[in-house]
Amino acid sequence: MMPLLTTKGLSRNFGGLRAVDGVDFALMPGEIRAVIGPNGAGKTTFVSLVSGRIQPSSGMIVFDGADITNLPAYARVRLGIAYTFQITSVFANLTAYDNVALPVQRTLTDGRSKGAVHAGVMAALERTGLADRAHMPAGQLSYGHQRLLEVAMGLALKPRLLILDEPTQGLADSEIDNFIGLVREIAKSATVLLIEHNMPVVMQLADRITVFNAGKILAEGTPEQVRANAEVQAAYLGTTP
Amino acid sequence: MKEVSPAKAYALHLGVIALLFALSFVLPEYHHGLLARIMVLAVFAMGYNMLFGYVGLLSLGHAMFFSAGLYGAGLAVIHLGWSVPAAFAAGLACGALLALIIGVLALRTSGVAFMIVTMMFAQVFYLIILYFASWTGGDQGLVVPQSARVLVLGSTSLGLTNPTVRYMSALALFSIVLLVTLAVVRSRYGRVLVAIRENEERTKMLGYDTFSNKLAAVVVSGTICAASGAAYALLFGYVGSTFASVQYSILPLLWVLLGGAATTLGPLIGTLFMYYVVDITSGYTSAYLLIVGIALILLVLFFPKGILGTIRQRWLGWLP
Amino acid sequence: MHFGPHLLLAALEGLVTSAVLALTALGLSLVFGVMRVVNVAHGEFFMLGAVLAWAISTAISGHPSLGFLAALVLAPLIVGLIALVAERLVLRRLNYNPEATIVATIGMLYIIQQLALTFYGPEARPVEPPFSYRILLPWFGYSGYKLSIIAASALLLVATWFVLTRTKIGLVMRATQYDSETAQAFGIPVDRVYAGVFALGAMLAAVAAVLIVPISQAHYLMGQDPLLLSFIVVIIGGLGSLRGTVVAAVLIGLSDGIISVFFSPTLAKIIATLLVAMVLVFRPQGLFGTASR
Known part of the structure; x- marks a missing residue:
């Protein structure tokens, strides 16, 4: 191999x-x-x-x-190749939803995945257990949730x-x-x-x-x-x- | 940016356009003319806001894009005898091309260096206008002849010197740019621009070519400003080097800061407000730059989010 | 006149420009180097220096050198005080944020310029030189006062260099420039250093203006060219480098003097501005600086 x-x-x-x-x-x-x-x-x-x-x-x-x-x-x-940062660097002023939408829409325009932005975002948020916090600004999430959001963003890139x-x-x-x-x-x-x-x-x-x-x-x-x-x-x- | 109430945002913007349309029939002559001018200049501010508000790039040289449109359209009429639509297109093309060149160069820098580089390029542009005075009229400027400022639509011809035609043309341009801006900032592309403003390094690591995205934003911003300049030349019939001076790079910054950076309606409100403040005070003092200076300092000190930015933060989170 | 003497005259004029430019640009460079603030109002401090020099020298009767000497001392002090107030009231409250301070100093530029127009008026007014001795060269006579400008500027530059590199004040400034947070932790009053540097920067511009005003004239718009040229010098010389600033000032001053003899001033400005913008785009550390941070 x-x-x-x-x-x-x-x-x-x-x-x-x-x-x-x-x-x-x-x-x-x-x-x-x-x-x-x-x-x-x-x-x-x-x-x-x-x-x-x-x-x-x-x-x-x-x-x-x-x-x-x-x-x-x-x-x-x-x-x-997706990279999640050592120091959490989510977009603090954007909502959790928008944070994940950025990588999701990226893979959609690349043709690496199909469907709508919304479905992709919610799937990634649900997988990391953040779906109920989708519309909170990322900066207001707890530290643990911010780390999970970071992972959700990495996942959404379909790496x-x-x-x-x-x-x-x-x-x-x-x-x-x-x-x-x-x-x-x-x-x-x-x-x-x-x-x-x-x-x-x-x-x-x-x-x-x-x-x-x-x-x-x-x-x-x-x-x-x-x-x-x-x-x-x-x-x-x-x-x- | 949120996935809520797109209808509400569009309704508000259409309402503003309808209000401006209705005002055309009730305003006294003086304010009618002033508002037409304000709408054209608000387009300039909207173009500036596209780059400053949404991408976070503070340019001190946008006068060059405005005057590229101004001279592109004005000189095409004066020297080449082009028709109004062709001259307007020429203005847009000049602005877009200039923005592309400036963008490729200036975007190699960031922060303070970007501000200084854009200011220097604008200064070069200003000096070039003075240097080719035989073509541009130098600091005297040139008048676009009234006879050439006629818009021919099929069998009817509309004189752009007619106040109502002028007002409606300004409103048409303003409305188109406002709705385009709204669509852009609500789009996926708008989301990427905001992401670049918030954290460019992180945006790169999500697979975005941030340089190309920023370059596209510079070109869109420059083209909108050129549209404003071209409309100004054709509607008000004057091109002059004042519009290329540093002062006209600072004014859109002031208007946007006042109205609220990264709000779609902020540029209109800022331009309107500042224009009337200057208009009212000019009855008492000729020192309107003093007011501009004081307004700039007070805004950055106490009111950095501007009028609409503050309203959005406090009360109306859904404002685009 | 033949070409050789013509060139010598141009070079002398260029050196006078360099001398004044070096002082002005040094002020801008210090403020940027230590505080990371781009002071767009720097040219207005220059203008204020000249306007105040006119006001002081006309207020004092007697021999012109008395009035001039009073202006040389008082005008920079007054300008420094104004800068100090502006720093306390505005820049400090902005936490020295680079972008916000640029916008604020643009505001200061407009305010100072308009106040000068209101109280001083639109006229250009001369200040009588303190002495009018002419040095006779084989080809032409040359103003002794102009040569004394070069000497005075060189003296002030050496003094500034001495303060910066050999005294405790200089050490404190350099420590603040290098790392303001660590400096703060070591008990350096960073806040007061900033205020002092901003005032000092403005005073250097004012001194330069007082020196030049007997051979040019005081006018409320006279700050624009020194501002642009200072920017050019600071960028070419490398931001925040004393030696680079002086070398670049001499280079720009000389070439400005020589070029403007042979080219139209507008064309010279176009070329110079474009070149400097390109330096900033392709070699942001300046021609003489090394990459920092």
Whole structure:
């Protein structure tokens, strides 16, 4: 089977700092992949490179067999790479409805889905349990609901690859349980790339885990393999076996 | 923007148009003429509002789009002897083309740099008008001859100098632009423009090419302003470099701020209000720029949402 | 006159323009650099300086140099005070929001201009120079006063540079420019720094105007060209950079002097404005600046 996403020698320097340093990465369709690593390991930079929010210093990104290294971010979104922000950045002054309508109408004009905006919006809001808050300004939703709205917007893009950057940050335990269910649901129709600090969430969700350290991939494998990896324990968990 | 009561919004706008139509028959001559002028200039303000209110791009150079229409139409009549509809179309085309060029360049910048760049391009445009004084009349301007300002419709010909024809032409242009604006801001495209204003980076990550969307908005805005300028030349028979000066870039900003940015009817209310304030005070003082200055400062300090913006926030959330 | 002397004359005139322009633009640049405020009313502070210089020098009888010296001291102080009031009453209440402050300073521009028209009138009025010594060059005589403008401006620029780089006041200003929130946290009264910088910026424009008014004339619309030229200088020189501002001022002043000898002034303005707009579009950090932030 051909990978959905591959990067070859992907690097990005900020001044003298190599935030991402020669990363070779492959992601199979249908996978839930977690990316973990200590703060400053280059995880967010890596997914920003994949989503096109920043340009690589060198290297190559291939999505579904096509070289997308030089595509602008919006064009990658249209190919099916959706990114949800680490810091919640819904449109605070627009209603929840309008927030979701923006991605829905996008996929309609692309011809990636059919039907009316209204039906698509309500479907995405219902899936995330926000339907009864459709006409509230997004800025007035609770923090947990704003994170869900962010996910609803990502879903409404009908992504083939959904990148979630620390989605459970700031959520209560009960909200996290719901969230895990939601991601499993999403994974039926999309590949998921997840940056996450919360290890129980990672262990429950991920098919495979990639560990970043100092801009490079330190280890990769199933949750069990990564858990047993001594290097990972030294670099990330801070314990020596 | 909400999916509620489109009928209410359209009813309100049609009501405003009907009221302006009815006023034509009751207003005394002086105010009748003034209101015709205000409607034409309100179109200028609506064009400005399209960019400033909905996309959040503050231009300090829209006088160039207005005067592109003004000179495009005026000079086509004066030098080429074109008919009124052809001259009007020429004005629109000049405005649209200029907006496209300026948009491609100026949209590479944002924020304060965008304001300064648009102001500088407008200044260049103004100086070009002065430089080619033999064609444009320089700062004296040119009068569009009355004999050429005749609209031929089949077998009837309507003199645009006739007050009623002039009023109705102004109202027709105003109504078309008002309804087009309403349709645009309620459309999917309008939703994208507002999203760009609120958070451009996020809008990109929803798959929108924000540059193209902003460029389209600049062209639509510039074309509407050019329509206002072309109508001004044809209806009031004068083209002059004053209309290209910085002051005429500031005035639509003032009108829109006063009436309420990002409201469809705000530009009309702002233009109407400001025009009458200046008209009334000019009986006492010639220093009308003083009033403009004080109004600008008071608005940004105490009333940043303008008249309709405040009404919408407090009472009528459904106002488009 | 031959070409060589002609060019020398143009260059001298250009240097006088540069000297005045450097002071004016420095004021604009400081305000933008420290406060991130684009002061569209800057040219009006320049005009006020000239108009006040006329008022003060005509009010004082005796030798013209007395009146001029009084104007040189008093006019900038009065203008600084006016700027201070405007800053407290308007800019501070707007939280220095960049777009709102531009709109507000446009308002100030109209107010100051109209008040000047009302109280000073539409006439252009001369101010007598403090001395009228002519320096005799082999080809032509040249006004000693004009040369003293260049010297005075250079002195003021060096003094400003010294204050900015070698004193505690300068350190506080630079800290505020670099990161106002951190500066606030370290106990720097950012609020008062802003007020001081805005007044200082206006005073620099006023000093420049007092220096130039004996060789031009005071007029209520005279602020427009200095404003445009200052914008050009600040953009070319890189926003908020002292050295860039001075280099750009000399460049613009000289080329303005030389170009206007050979081209029509309108055409020169068209070309200059267009070029600067293009610099801002394609190289927003200025020709001499490096990318910041």
